[in-house]
Amino acid sequence: MEGSVETAEETAPATAQLLDGIQAAKDIKAELAERIQVLKDEHGITPGLATVLVGDDPASHSYVGGKHKDCAQVGINSIRRDLPADISQEELEKVIDELNEDPAVTGYIVQLPLPKHLDTNAVLERIAPEKDADGLHPVNLGRLVLNVSDPMTSPLPCTPHGIVQLLVRNGLVLTGKNVLVIGRGVTVGRPLGLLLTRRQINATVTLAHTGTVNLPELLAEADVVVAAAGFPGMIKAAELKPGAIVLDVGVTRVTDPETGKTTLSGDVEKDAASVASWMSPNPGGVGPMTRAMLLANVVEAAERSVGILPGA
């Protein structure tokens, strides 16, 4: 147009700043490796993480494999208990009892989801609370509800804690912000709502789920969106408040019927980065933080067991 010359700067699409989970997880691992060395050198204790994996779900196998790799990187011993998909509740509970008694195991997790015939809540409840590396035992979740959990007493669930760390480490303050959490699962949505409404963070949280009827209105008002629904691409750029902070947690493996190739898809469309102020990539955002916070829980449990204040 005559008389108006657009510069490249004016026409370039805005792009959100990156909430880089890979870098933050790397920093956390370096900090943990130092604390592990102190446990070994000064207290003669090597933290040990055990994983219990039932069945042959490829995603669960990949997550568990990642957890063992992480342990090797930072100096945590790791022990795998891979069990057949048709294991009975009784047999699985026997494995849990063995891990509760094993002094080499300072913490352990049961990879979720379990096959449908197993009672997940009964399994989680059987884990010794002091060895619960996922923070999903009713005692540890109860402490979160009562607002008495901190690293000195009990572990926090890994994904919610990872989300908080990712925000804090990027200097993002949520006081007074409207946070919309989409998904009410026990590993992400519910505990995240409890964490973000603590006085230290002081956000106002709305928990949306499949029964929510006004998601578009909620999205339009949200300063921060945490999408943990597991529906690929359900959040579109146009639905977001401009400048929103977006954390994409959901991961779905989508297989192309023609090529048979499987790719990972998040809950948020990639072009949301043109509207958001900050956005976590997926992969490479919250997932690596989940793994890093698991390591932190294992280290903190070992520190508590020898009477060191975690992180001190």
Ligand SMILES: Nc1nc2c(c(=O)[nH]1)N[C@@H](CN(C=O)c1ccc(C(=O)N[C@@H](CCC(=O)O)C(=O)O)cc1)CN2
């Ligand atoms: N016992 C538990 N089970 C499950 C949890 C959990 O915290 N405890 N969370 C998820 C799975 N999960 C950890 O177990 C997990 C998910 C994703 C990632 C991750 O690093 N993802 C990568 C992408 C790679 C991929 O998905 O293949 C990324 O986001 O960059 C780590 C751990 C359910 N079960």
